[in-house]
Amino acid sequence: MGRKSKRSKAASNENGDSGGLSKSQRKELMDLTKQLLEKCVKPSEQNEWGNFLEIHDLVERVRKLQEGHNFLPGDRETHFPVFLTWLKDNWVDTTAVSIRKFEHTGYGLEAKKEVQESQLLLTIPRKLMLTTESAKLTCLGSLVDSDPLLQSMPTVVLALHLLIERCDVNSLWRPYIDTLPESFSTPLYFTPDEIQLLKGSPVMSEVLKQYKHIARQYAYLHKLFQGLPDGKCPLKHQFTYDDYRWAVSAIMTRQNQIPTPDGQQMINALIPFWDMCNHTNGQFTTDYNLEKDCSECFALRNFKEGEQIYIFYGSRSNAQLLLYSGFVFPENQNDTLDIKLGISKNDPLYTLKINLLTKLGIIGSGMFSLYCGEQPVDSKLLAFLRIFNMNEEQLKQISEEECLEKLGDLESDVSQELEQKVWSFLETRCSLLLRSYQNFEDNGKISDGDTRSDNARLCLQLRKCEKSILQKTLEFAKSKKEKYNINELA
Numbered sequence: 001m002g003r004k005s006k007r008s009k010a011a012s013n014e015n016g017d018s019g020g021l022s023k024s025q026r027k028e029l030m031d032l033t034k035q036l037l038e039k040c041v042k043p044s045e046q047n048e049w050g051n052f053l054e055i056h057d058l059v060e061r062v063r064k065l066q067e068g069h070n071f072l073p074g075d076r077e078t079h080f081p082v083f084l085t086w087l088k089d090n091w092v093d094t095t096a097v098s099i100r101k102f103e104h105t106g107y108g109l110e111a112k113k114e115v116q117e118s119q120l121l122l123t124i125p126r127k128l129m130l131t132t133e134s135a136k137l138t139c140l141g142s143l144v145d146s147d148p149l150l151q152s153m154p155t156v157v158l159a160l161h162l163l164i165e166r167c168d169v170n171s172l173w174r175p176y177i178d179t180l181p182e183s184f185s186t187p188l189y190f191t192p193d194e195i196q197l198l199k200g201s202p203v204m205s206e207v208l209k210q211y212k213h214i215a216r217q218y219a220y221l222h223k224l225f226q227g228l229p230d231g232k233c234p235l236k237h238q239f240t241y242d243d244y245r246w247a248v249s250a251i252m253t254r255q256n257q258i259p260t261p262d263g264q265q266m267i268n269a270l271i272p273f274w275d276m277c278n279h280t281n282g283q284f285t286t287d288y289n290l291e292k293d294c295s296e297c298f299a300l301r302n303f304k305e306g307e308q309i310y311i312f313y314g315s316r317s318n319a320q321l322l323l324y325s326g327f328v329f330p331e332n333q334n335d336t337l338d339i340k341l342g343i344s345k346n347d348p349l350y351t352l353k354i355n356l357l358t359k360l361g362i363i364g365s366g367m368f369s370l371y372c373g374e375q376p377v378d379s380k381l382l383a384f385l386r387i388f389n390m391n392e393e394q395l396k397q398i399s400e401e402e403c404l405e406k407l408g409d410l411e412s413d414v415s416q417e418l419e420q421k422v423w424s425f426l427e428t429r430c431s432l433l434l435r436s437y438q439n440f441e442d443n444g445k446i447s448d449g450d451t452r453s454d455n456a457r458l459c460l461q462l463r464k465c466e467k468s469i470l471q472k473t474l475e476f477a478k479s480k481k482e483k484y485n486i487n488e489l490a
C-alpha cells in the first residue's frame with residue numbers, strides 16, 4: 001500500500017531486531033553514541049572548531065551505519081489534496097487561500113481573492129495542532145514525567161511527538177505530516193566547508209553550538225530509547241540521527257506558542273496550514289482565541305488576488321533566522337549584528353567602570369547589538385562605549401543622575417574629548433571586524449549564475465547583511481568623529 005512504502009526499512013523490518021541493524025552494527029552504534037555523548041558534554045571553548053570536527057566525524061559514522069534506515073522522503077506536493085480535504089473535514093475554511101510554490105520562499109499561501117488588511121484569513125482549531133500537551137497523551141507522557149531533559153526542553157518533546165506520529169500510519173496528523181518538507185536548510189544540514197563560509201560572523205560559533213547540542217540530544221535520547229522495554233515506544237526501533245535532525249528542524253522552523261486551554265501557560269505547537277505562511281517585515285497578526293479554542297490569523301496588509309500571503313515571524317536578526325529558520329531575509333528591517341565588547345580585568349579603572357555600568361543595568365562584558373537602520377547604536381551600547389573610554393576623573397565626576405540622563409543619549413555629549421574617543425574606538429572596531437570578513441571573495445556577488453550550494457549561498461548572504469551593518473556603523477562613527485573634530489577646530 002502506498003503509505004507503507006513511505007515508511008523506512010527499519011520500521012518495517014521483519015527480523016525484529018532494533019532499527020533493522022545486525023547485532024554487531026547495533027553494538028557499534030551504541031559505542032558510537034556513547035563516544036558522541038562523552039565528546040558533547042566536554043566544554044570546548046578553547047578549540048571549538050576542532051571539537052566540532054570530532055563530533056561531526058562521529059555523527060557521520062552514525063549516519064553511515066544508519067544509511068537506508070531513515071524515513072524515506074516522499075513528494076510532499078502529491079499529499080496536498082488529501083491535506084486540504086482533511087482541513088475541510090475538520091471545519092477549516094480554506095476558501096481565502098491556496099498552497100503554491102514561490103520562487104525564493106518555497107511553498108506558501110496565495111490569496112485566492114483580494115484580501116483586506118486585518119481580515120480574518122485562517123482559523124485553525126486546537127485539535128489539529130501537535131502540541132507539548134498532545135505529546136503527553138503518547139508514550140512520551142511517562143517519559144517526560146521521569147526525564148529532566150525532556151521536562152526542560154519542549155522543543156525536543158515536540159520533535160519526538162512528530163517522529164512518533166510519523167511512525168504511525170493511522171496518526172490523526174498523517175495528512176499534515178505527509179506535507180512537511182523532506183529536508184531543511186537549517187545549519188544542521190550544512191557541511192563543514194559551508195559552515196567555514198561563516199568565518200568572521202558571530203553566528204559561526206552559534207552554528208557549532210547548535211550542532212553539538214543536537215548531537216548530544218540525539219546520543220542521550222538514543223540511549224534512553226534503547227533502555228525502554230520493547231513495544232513501549234516506536235522510537236526504540238526507529239530513531240536515526242537523520243530522523244531526529246529532520247524533526248528538530250521541522251519544529252524549529254515551524255513551531256509557535258499557544259496558551260493552554262485554561263490560558264495559564266504558553267506551550268509549543270505545530271499549527272497545520274498556518275505554518276505554510278512565509279515571513280516578511282511587519283507585526284504579529286496571529287492570535288489565540290481561547291473562547292473558540294483556535295488560532296486566528298489576520299491579514300498583515302492588503303493582498304491582491306494571486307499574491308503571496310505573508311506573516312511576520314517576529315523581530316529577529318538574520319543570524320537568528322539562519323540559525324532557527326534556515327533562511328536569510330535581506331530586506332529584514334529588524335536585522336542586527338552582535339559584537340563582543342568588555343571591560344578588561346587588567347584595566348586599572350575596571351572597578352569604577354563596572355560599578356557605573358551596574359548602576360545603569362549594563363553588562364561589563366558580553367554581546368552588544370548594532371542595528372541595520374539609520375541609527376546603528378542604541379542607548380545601551382552608547383553608554384557602555386562612553387564608560388569604556390572614560391578616564392578616572394570623568395568616571396568620578398559623573399553623578400548617577402547625569403549617567404541616567406546623558407550617557408545613553410546620542411543627542412547630548414559628555415565632553416568633546418570623550419566623544420572623539422568613543423567614535424574613533426567604534427570606527428576602529430568596525431573596521432577590524434570588517435577585515436575578519438574579507439577572507440572570502442564573496443563581496444556580495446551572489447548572482448543567479450552562481451554554482452555554489454544553496455546552503456553556501458545562505459552563508460554568503462548572511463555575511464553580506466552583517467558586513468553591511470558594520471559598514472554603515474563605521475560610516476556613522478566616522479561622521480560623528482568628524483563632527484567632533486570640526487567642533488574642536490572651530
Ligand SMILES: C[S@@+](CC[C@H](N)C(=O)[O-])C[C@H]1O[C@@H](n2cnc3c(N)ncnc32)[C@H](O)[C@@H]1O
Binds near residue numbers: 105253254326
Ligand atoms: C513556517 S515554514 C513556511 C512554509 C515553507 N516555505 C514550506 O515550504 O513549507 C518556514 C520556512 O519557510 C521558508 N521561508 C519563510 N519565509 C521566508 C522568506 N522570507 N525568505 C525565504 N524563505 C522563507 C524558510 O525555509 C523557513 O524555514
